[in-house]
Amino acid sequence: MSDFSKLKQKRMAKDTRSLANRRVEPDVQPTSNNPGGGGDKSMFPLPNSDLYSSLPSSLHVRASKEANGNGRGIHTSSYRKPGEVLFSIRPHVAALSNDHLEGYCSNCFGPGSGSLRRCTACKIVHYCDSACQSADWSLHKQECAAVQRWSSSNLGTIPGDAIRCLGRILWRRQKRERESIWAREIDAMESHRTSLSKDPNSRDSQVYTQLAHAIVRFIGLNSPQELAEYGVDSAADLVDLVSRFTTNTFTISTPTLTSLGACVSPLIALINHSCDPNAVVVFPRVSSKDQEPLMHVIALKPIEPNQEILTAYVDTTLPRDVRQKMLRETYHFTCRCQLCTPPPECPLDLREAMFCAKKCGGMCLVPTEANSLTRCTKCKSPVKDTDAVLDAIRVGQEALDKAEALQFSNPQKSIQLTTKLIPILTSAGLVPASHPLLALCRLNTSLLITHLPSMDPSTEEIRSPEIQDASPGVSQTLTPKEVQQALDDAIRAATRSGTGLSHLLVEGHPVRGIAFAELGKLLSVDEPAPADVEPGPPQPQPLGMHIKPPVYPPSGPQRLKLAYEMLVRARNELMIGFGGGKNEGGEVGRNVRQLVVDLEKELNVWKTGVRNVIQDQPRPVSGK
Numbered sequence: 111m112s113d114f115s116k117l118k119q120k121r122m123a124k125d126t127r128s129l130a131n132r133r134v135e136p137d138v139q140p141t142s143n144n145p146g147g148g149g150d151k152s153m154f155p156l157p158n159s160d161l162y163s164s165l166p167s168s169l170h171v172r173a174s175k176e177a178n179g180n181g182r183g184i185h186t187s188s189y190r191k192p193g194e195v196l197f198s199i200r201p202h203v204a205a206l207s208n209d210h211l212e213g214y215c216s217n218c219f220g221p222g223s224g225s226l227r228r229c230t231a232c233k234i235v236h237y238c239d240s241a242c243q244s245a246d247w248s249l250h251k252q253e254c255a256a257v258q259r260w261s262s263s264n265l266g267t268i269p270g271d272a273i274r275c276l277g278r279i280l281w282r283r284q285k286r287e288r289e290s291i292w293a294r295e296i297d298a299m300e301s302h303r304t305s306l307s308k309d310p311n312s313r314d315s316q317v318y319t320q321l322a323h324a325i326v327r328f329i330g331l332n333s334p335q336e337l338a339e340y341g342v343d344s345a346a347d348l349v350d351l352v353s354r355f356t357t358n359t360f361t362i363s364t365p366t367l368t369s370l371g372a373c374v375s376p377l378i379a380l381i382n383h384s385c386d387p388n389a390v391v392v393f394p395r396v397s398s399k400d401q402e403p404l405m406h407v408i409a410l411k412p413i414e415p416n417q418e419i420l421t422a423y424v425d426t427t428l429p430r431d432v433r434q435k436m437l438r439e440t441y442h443f444t445c446r447c448q449l450c451t452p453p454p455e456c457p458l459d460l461r462e463a464m465f466c467a468k469k470c471g472g473m474c475l476v477p478t479e480a481n482s483l484t485r486c487t488k489c490k491s492p493v494k495d496t497d498a499v500l501d502a503i504r505v506g507q508e509a510l511d512k513a514e515a516l517q518f519s520n521p522q523k524s525i526q527l528t529t530k531l532i533p534i535l536t537s538a539g540l541v542p543a544s545h546p547l548l549a550l551c552r553l554n555t556s557l558l559i560t561h562l563p564s565m566d567p568s569t570e571e572i573r574s575p576e577i578q579d580a581s582p583g584v585s586q587t588l589t590p591k592e593v594q595q596a597l598d599d600a601i602r603a604a605t606r607s608g609t610g611l612s613h614l615l616v617e618g619h620p621v622r623g624i625a626f627a628e629l630g631k632l633l634s635v636d637e638p639a640p641a642d643v644e645p646g647p648p649q650p651q652p653l654g655m656h657i658k659p660p661v662y663p664p665s666g667p668q669r670l671k672l673a674y675e676m677l678v679r680a681r682n683e684l685m686i687g688f689g690g691g692k693n694e695g696g697e698v699g700r701n702v703r704q705l706v707v708d709l710e711k712e713l714n715v716w717k718t719g720v721r722n723v724i725q726d727q728p729r730p731v732s733g734k
């Protein structure tokens with residue numbers, strides 16, 4: 111997926127403190143009804159532990175209220191403003207997903223831009239240069255042999271990122287003593303082994319067992335006794351490690367939120383979840399290459415002293431039932447945040463809302479099989495065509511599942527499916543932020559941008575290098591009008607997605623910032639002269655514009671102006687989501703700032719041109 115297509119979500123230099131500054135609060139004490147956490151209680155570090163020394167002194171670890179007895183959380187002792195970098199850290203281990211092994215460096219996780227060097231032995235991992243290769247060699251040495259062994263006994267396949275990440279944890283444990291702080295921080299992560307279903311056929315038991323078997327094969331063990339060499343005393347301990355891994359792993363992503371692989375940071379894993387988070391974990395890529403990949407925890411909302419830092423483990427644009435299911439399955443808890451347990455007076459959740467068919471300006475809860483009688487919150491009329499709405503949502507969800515499954519193997523089909531379903535759900539009355547309409551719009555946008563035909567060199571800036579490779583020369587058979595049409599379709603799709611996202615996510619959320627940047631860049635590609643207007647599908651209301659222009663996207667200077675406004679807005683939001691100050695909104699924030707400067711110049715040239723034309727006109731002679 112492209113830098114600008116998969117929208118999906120993390121210091122200050124002074125963050126790294128000496129041991130003297132560490133704050134691991136002593137109140138992570140077992141209590142009678144909470145012997146230490148939600149999982150295996152015995153593993154929590156003791157008070158005054160020497161772990162987590164890289165946590166800045168303004169943050170501290172103590173029992174979490176939010177997590178309802180499920181262990182520790184990170185709290186701030188001072189006020190934090192949105193966009194403030196709370197801390198940043200390099201993960202303990204990280205591994206690229208198989209799809210990205212060729213396009214990104216396996217050490218610093220930077221994009222290769224076609225110049226990566228391949229490991230000549232395994233021919234699988236790639237590096238920017240010999241510095242990155244040397245830095246990774248102490249671990250890749252064992253990984254290299256293991257990958258080759260796996261590949262030859264598994265018909266040339268490559269183990270997934272979870273297995274390679276776990277392999278890296280074990281090899282590092284083998285090298286560093288199991289009593290090292292590094293290993294103890296991994297051991298102190300929350301495990302859910304004891305709360306696993308006793309049923310060996312349950313999903314979680316199967317996932318853990320499969321991963322445990324795979325890792326044993328990957329590192330090449332002949333007997334469980336050999337695990338001791340890696341600081342793992344028994345098969346049960348290995349399942350514990352797997353449980354810690356699945357409960358505490360992060361997705362590592364590009365500065366545009368394309369997921370790249372998996373990583374583990376025991377410190378950042380201390381942060382608990384909320385579906386209405388006050389912070390976010392991103393990888394803005396603002397440090398020197400030898401420090402990357404660096405995870406940044408950034409405040410999204412004002413955070414008061416003593417408040418807990420909370421991030422979202424799941425996509426918060428999804429409806430409550432879907433989020434709750436994901437949280438139960440992977441993290442073994444029931445979320446009780448405000449979004450999951452809203453007070454009765456709380457307005458309708460836009461993730462599950464539709465417009466009132468009476469067009470009174472109100473909205474209704476989307477009916478479900480269990481609750482088919484819903485009413486407009488304003489005029490109180492009941493939803494009439496319940497079956498039609500239920501059908502549209504069911505068909506929409508099926509199309510979404512199919513389009514997601516096909517997005518890489520058959521993108522054209524995926525585009526067709528999403529393009530066809532969006533108007534069906536819109537006609538059924540769903541609001542832009544509702545599910546599955548927003549998810550379909552986001553996928554549609556990402557696909558249209560990924561497969562945007564190239565019209566001029568500036569379009570290439572929108573498509574990341576991997577996309578340019580994936581769809582080379584698509585434009586060759588298209589007429590300029592068709593190319594323009596494709597660009598306008600992408601702009602309309604990006605506008606729909608941006609509208610839905612802006613209703614659900616707080617200002618400055620990185621997903622919003624990237625969506626606005628994407629839309630601004632699309633609008634800035636060119637400013638075509640007004641075309642003959644052909645009647646088309648209903649047009650989205652342009653984001654931030656109060657008056658709907660007759661044709662959207664507009665042409666000429668109006669388009670340039672809209673692009674400029676969108677990019678300024680994107681930049682402001684990126685300065686929050688990817689961190690302000692030295693972070694400058696991350697790599698994308700810097701890039702957008704440059705575009706804003708360029709557009710300002712263009713708009714000035716245009717204004718000067720118009721002024722000159724006006725001044726060159728012969729003046730009307732007075733009195734005539």
Ligand SMILES: C[S@@+](CC[C@H](N)C(=O)[O-])C[C@H]1O[C@@H](n2cnc3c(N)ncnc32)[C@H](O)[C@@H]1O
Nearest residue numbers: 148177180181182300379380381382383441443
């Ligand atoms: C990544 S860990 C977070 C840190 C953990 N509390 C600890 O002490 O290590 C994830 C686990 O914390 C607990 N947790 C996180 N957020 C929670 C919440 N909002 N409510 C209840 N438990 C939560 C769950 O047990 C979950 O599996």
